[in-house]
Amino acid sequence: MNIAPVLQARGVGRRFPNGVEALAPLDLDVRAGEFVTLLGPSGCGKTTLLRICAGLDAPTCGTLRREVDDSRLSYVFQDATLMPWASVAANVRLPLDLERRGGKPERRARVMQALERVGLADFAGALPRELSGGMRMRVSIARALVTEPALLLMDEPFGALDDITRQHLDDELLALAAAQGLTVVFVTHSIFEAVYLSDRVIVMSRRPGRIVADIAIEATRRDAAFRVSPQFAMQAARLQAALVEGQR
Numbered sequence: 001m002n003i004a005p006v007l008q009a010r011g012v013g014r015r016f017p018n019g020v021e022a023l024a025p026l027d028l029d030v031r032a033g034e035f036v037t038l039l040g041p042s043g044c045g046k047t048t049l050l051r052i053c054a055g056l057d058a059p060t061c062g063t064l065r066r067e068v069d070d071s072r073l074s075y076v077f078q079d080a081t082l083m084p085w086a087s088v089a090a091n092v093r094l095p096l097d098l099e100r101r102g103g104k105p106e107r108r109a110r111v112m113q114a115l116e117r118v119g120l121a122d123f124a125g126a127l128p129r130e131l132s133g134g135m136r137m138r139v140s141i142a143r144a145l146v147t148e149p150a151l152l153l154m155d156e157p158f159g160a161l162d163d164i165t166r167q168h169l170d171d172e173l174l175a176l177a178a179a180q181g182l183t184v185v186f187v188t189h190s191i192f193e194a195v196y197l198s199d200r201v202i203v204m205s206r207r208p209g210r211i212v213a214d215i216a217i218e219a220t221r222r223d224a225a226f227r228v229s230p231q232f233a234m235q236a237a238r239l240q241a242a243l244v245e246g247q248r
């Protein structure tokens with residue numbers, strides 16, 4: 001059976017008004033339930049492509065078709081971007097408040113459920129400044145999950161965190177994505193994070209970004225042993241070679 005892709009880019013390119021060509025025309029399909037990572041050097045157009053997928057920016061050529069409407073899409077930014085004066089619960093509730101979804105008790109229940117999913121139910125009343133960087137990022141993910149999205153677009157969400165916290169959040173994200181059947185498009189410049197998380201890695205060239213490789217990642221299981229396995233190292237080496245190729 002041929003399942004229609006959730007995202008389909010055809011000849012999508014982006015040139016900014018100042019003349020910078022961020023993206024060369026490219027084609028990309030993302031299918032339901034896939035975890036797809038955009039990997040490339042700084043400034044190669046990953047964020048631009050993700051923003052176009054979200055409808056936050058428009059391509060200057062080509063077409064982007066998205067099967068998921070705005071209400072079932074969530075976007076996670078590089079920083080947690082929380083309201084510093086508001087409690088954790090109020091931060092997570094924001095998308096529900098903005099969309100006026102459900103009554104007060106229903107919103108409260110959904111917020112608590114989202115916080116439980118990221119292990120922060122005990123911190124509902126805390127202020128962002130009382131949390132560590134990793135916990136703030138988990139609040140940001142809870143805020144993205146509270147609307148029960150089908151498509152999660154994540155722009156290097158764990159880039160500012162230490163390796164241990166990052167690896168922990170990678171595991172949480174994989175578990176959440178599997179449990180909710182999410183389709184995820186994830187941006188990173190970490191080869192290791194790309195191998196660990198992804199079903200497929202899209203390797204981009206330096207600017208203007210084009211796709212130099214579309215690599216399926218084989219993983220019998222994704223756990224601490226995978227990170228130090230020959231299978232992992234081999235796939236990291238393939239991504240590394242593709243990245244180098246994209247610099248030419």
Ligand SMILES: Nc1ncnc2c1ncn2[C@@H]1O[C@H](COP(=O)(O)OP(=O)(O)OP(=O)(O)O)[C@@H](O)[C@H]1O
Pocket residue numbers: 016017018020021022040041042043044045046047048049189207
């Ligand atoms: N609004 C804009 N106007 C002009 N140029 C822009 C604009 N937004 C991005 N650019 C440029 O387009 C290029 C691609 O930017 P983008 O943020 O998509 O890259 P990136 O791969 O996400 O980088 P990083 O990994 O550092 O976040 C960069 O050279 C950037 O300076």
